[in-house]
Amino acid sequence: MLQQRYERNIEERWQKTWDEEGTFRFDETDSTKPVYSIDTPPPFTSGELHMGHVLSYSFIDFIARYKRMQGFNVYYPQGWDSQGFPTEVKVEKKFGRLPPVQFREKCIEWTREFIARMRIQMQQMGFSPDWRFEYRTMEPDYHRKVQLSLIKMYADKLVYMSKYPVYWCPKCVSAIAKAELDDVEKDGTLNYIKFKGPDGADLVIATTRPELLHACIAVMFNPTDERYKSLEGGMITTPLGKEVPAIGDKDIDKEFGTGLVMLCTFGDKMDVVWMHRYKLRMIEGMDRYGKLLEAGEFTGKKADEAKKLILEKLDKEGKVVKKEPLKQSVKVHDRCGTGIELITSLQWFADIRTTAKNIKAMAERIGWVPDFGISYLIDWVESAEWDWVISRQRVFGTPLPFYYCEKCLATAAADSDNLPFYPEKARPKTCERCVTPMKPETSTCDVWVDSSITPLIISGWPDDEKRMQRLYPASLRPQGVEIVRTWAFYTIFRSGVALTGVPPWKQILLNGNVLATDGKKMSKSLGNIVSPSDLLRDYPADAIRQWAALSGAMAKDRPFSYEDIKYAKSFLGKVWNAARFVESSAKEDIRDAPALRMTDRWILGRLAVLTKECTEHLERFEYHYTMSKIQRFFWQDVCDNYLEYVKYRIYEGDDRAARYTLRKVMYDSIRLMAPFTPHISEEIYHELFGANESIQKAGWPDAGKEYKDDAARVSVLNEIVSQIRQHKSRNKLPQNAELESVRLSLPEDLDAELVSELKQISRVKNVVIVKGEFSVSAG
């Protein structure tokens, strides 16, 4: 018996049953069913699922469940991106600074707890990964695989160590990659400062970073600028008394400031470009903590403090002409919000410049959904100017499996038969040139290094060749559109171009972000966050999942909608009550084909069309169309019309055709819904249809006959019934009120069956038909 209402207890029960029965297990031994494998995103282990997770994992779950019903052997693992800076911050806050090995242990402990919490939330949403294949990037075996992948790339000269200016976060005291930068609008000051020209006359230069004066190596102007043409080849004296060359360059904006630029190593990216262009000497003006180097009396001061002090000093000397407020866009570290610097240090790089062409070519061999998604990657590849900095000066990360010689900077890879590599217990190695012990690298990998081999990890690489054959490339990579230039890009580069030569997936499906109801980004400061755990208190998982399906405009951001989710909840109520109606009126299965009536064939035809459309939409990942069509069909066609049409047959007789049709429509509907609303579908499947295994194994419905003639006849019937409903509504009559007679004016006569149905459905005693324009009047 179906319980009175559809409630959370039903969902919890099914989640438990699925888990106990291993309903979602990938069958490793079955070789008959085609495999559908999903390279699921490993979420960062923050401890809390957010709406973006709910959206993207729902997208994954829909396709996994649909494919299972279609007879695929679905391989749906779930991993965790478990390492990284935010965890270090939290752990340090709680336990203080600890030696690296202990610190890492605390991080692992902490992360385990967070994973457990997130896994519960995923299960509450009804997601169906095969948890036997769970992986965590912080585990030694994962480290081993990442390290092996890097050693292979090192052997192919795709990974190297070099001293080069890199983006640097002084707070994290680590190199960071271009992809980790955010732009922030800031109120800055443009300071106009006096330099001396070759002739001894004042030259005013505008700068936002006077603290870098000591690292000034040139003064730049535009060669077409009449004011400064004569400077070419001359020497300029900085306010600190240093002489630097004046250089003309076309990239200088004549309109900005005074049209002169002081070039420092390194104020920003253009400084690096210009330094190389003119082969200038580099000054290491800043250390790892953002403190000035070789800056005379300001040495050791942090940049902000030094700026103040230098300006005060120059002011006193009368060298500051004016200060102008300026709106600046400043680059900050996306994880901690600290302003980044460019500093020179020894780092490890992966070659993305010479491989860019191959990455692009491989991306083109993958099916992008939606197709314009690839443009995000291509734009990014084409603007790649620097190689990817893969080293981070962190503790909770995968150690880079390399050694280097402090004397000659020669490098060596760790032995691939002795992985995972940890620097504190590394085998000794000797530099071949200097015959001195080499230093094991203590930097860790950028977390994208970890996550860019997930398609390999889930496919058994590098240990299980047979598994690899079966599972690689993955059928699908689902992911957020905002990480195309990181996760998708790095994965195609590493798993595809560098390690296997084969694209990592056949298709990639992109989803957008969930915005707050006001259309803005969800953020703590705006207080507009909607959280899955809050929603789960008021709405069943099957309602939240429908919301996700309805948000399905791919690769597009969409505001969260309480309207959708409320509607979804009432839809569940509708389905539930319809099922209870069927349960009370047609409990028994009917196997032989009864004599169907016009309305039966009509609804079965509608069902056939719906089934065909849903299948087509799902093949294209068009969840939004699928879900809204199911909702409309079930609510309007089935409940509002068909159910009302057959009530008289159910109540007044033992009508096999009606009972057969009701069951058939119900049975196929819950199967079509099952990828989206698995819990309610499962419950009805078991209670009403007496199933003893999961609806996941019930197969995907076949589209039956369309019955086009009956569709035409019933649309006439619908129209007349609607007119009679209007008449009752206008006359304040209940819809079940009996009418003495109805007069129909119609262009064509009605057949006897239609008239008979009409009389019963609308409770009319007499129907009079006359020829003419369509109209209905009652008396």
Add this chain to the structure above:
RNA sequence: GGGCCCAUAGUCGAUCGGUUAAGACGCCUGCUUGACAUGCAGGAGAUGCGCGGUUCGAUUCCGCGUGGGCCCACCA
């Protein structure tokens, strides 16, 4: 400056170029009808951003403009 996406009732929003432009939320009027008042029936509410073009016919296709959003570059 470059690229991409978008523009439809108060709000959200709809797959082929073809009658009266879906549907949801909200609003209004009735109905406690033997699945469901978390419901049912009905109603009001849109010059489909502007201007051109293609076409027998454009909300739909194309161009330009305007206005949003996202990404990239630059910001001395």
